[in-house]
Amino acid sequence: MIKAIAVDKDGTFLRSDHTYDVEYFDSLFEKIIQQDIKFIVASGNQYAQLRTFFSEKIQHITFVAENGAVTYHNDELLTAHYFNxxxxxxxxxxxxxxxxxxxxxxxxxxxxxxxxxxxxxxxxxxxxxxxxxxxxxxxxxxxxxxxxxxxxxxxxxxxxxxxxxxxxxxxxxxxxxxxxxxxxxxxxLPKVHKGVAIKEQLNKWGIHQDELLAFGDANNDIEMLELTQCSYAMANCSPELASIAKYRAPSNDDSGVLRVIEQYL
CATH class of the missing domain: 3.30.1240.10 (Hypothetical Protein, Haloacid Dehalogenase-like Hydrolase; Chain: A; domain 2)
Incomplete structure (x- = not known):
């Protein structure tokens, strides 16, 4: 059973024009909330930028930003790791x-x-x-x-x-x-990445790693996908990510993440 979903943003959740199928996602997100599945947006991007894509849903989404350096929920900074x-x-x-x-x-x-x-x-x-x-x-x-x-x-x-x-x-x-x-x-930071940040949240929620469904396309997604057997590399992913992902998802330009999530739901 899937109890948490983690998605990278650019090249994964978003299409190449930096949009996503809002109506399709909204229909799935209702089921995600109803089934008490945690939803994580994990990106190398800035939190302030990430939240603009989901402004009406931030109370239901955990944001792992800056490649795992900071984690936010409902505009509250949960964890942060800084350079010297x-x-x-x-x-x-x-x-x-x-x-x-x-x-x-x-x-x-x-x-x-x-x-x-x-x-x-x-x-x-x-x-x-x-x-x-x-x-x-x-x-x-x-x-x-x-x-x-x-x-x-x-x-x-x-x-x-x-x-x-x-x-x-x-x-x-x-x-x-x-x-x-x-x-x-x-x-x-060498020991700070999406995988560490997401694992910390899973532990807080009492969710096993293999109850995580994860999606990515680039090398900064490797540790995140290594957390779970339910790992999907996008059709357009890097060769390194393809080698460690368990499955392949359709292209981000074809709403590949949403299509796979719908199957699991």
Whole structure:
């Protein structure tokens, strides 16, 4: 019996145009509530952005945001995991000096921060994933904030692996680099991910891991899908995720998540 459902958002629950079949989902969500099934939205995105897709249902949804760094329910922050402040600025300095990457989002609890010299194109791109965004002339000027993630956009695919490998080696045990699709690399705490955050909630609810139905499409979903035998990788998923998922779901553009959930309900 399924007692909890966890869905990644972009590339999984949402279609490629960042929408979903609201009427279809609403009809299923009524049954999810009636059957007392917990519903989890687990994403690398910002909580403020995630809740806008489900604003009328937040009292019934648990949000695991920023790749597991923060968990919210009904607008209450349940758990949060932060980077060491000095480490954050050391890493940012390395990114600037060694790789000359400028498309950077520094993710805090209160907001996402970008350089005020960023392009309009980059700002438009990140607005798909962040709702609260502040422009700063320097990340060092940010005060009264705790940081949970650094997000990079790297259009050069050859550079992606180089940056990920070298940063993980230089900051071994202090950060982990994961891809989240759309040329995006997330730098996260090494022992903090969607799987840890969801397992913590399942334990609180007294739900066994194999009573979880989980869906994802990218490498930042691996630990989440590893939690359960009822794991589905989307038709458009990464090769690494496909290798660990138990099943395949139809494409996100074909409401694949909703179609599988309907079968289970």
């Amino acid at each position: 402040q000095q480490l954050i600025f050391d890493v940012l300095n390395t990114i600037n000096q060694d790789y000359h990457i400028r498309d950077i989002v520094l993710c805090g609890i209160h907001s996402a921060y970008i350089n005020d010299q960023c392009s309009d194109e980059f700002l438009k791109f990140i607005q798909n994933y962040y709702y609260n965004i502040d422009k700063v002339s320097s990340f060092s000027e940010i005060k009264n904030e705790r940081f949970v993630k650094i997000a990079l956009r790297i259009k050069d695919k050859a550079l992606v692996e180089k940056v990920m490998n070298e940063l993980e080696q230089k900051y071994k045990g202090e950060l982990r680099a994961v891809t989240s699709g759309n040329d995006s690399v997330d730098l996260i």
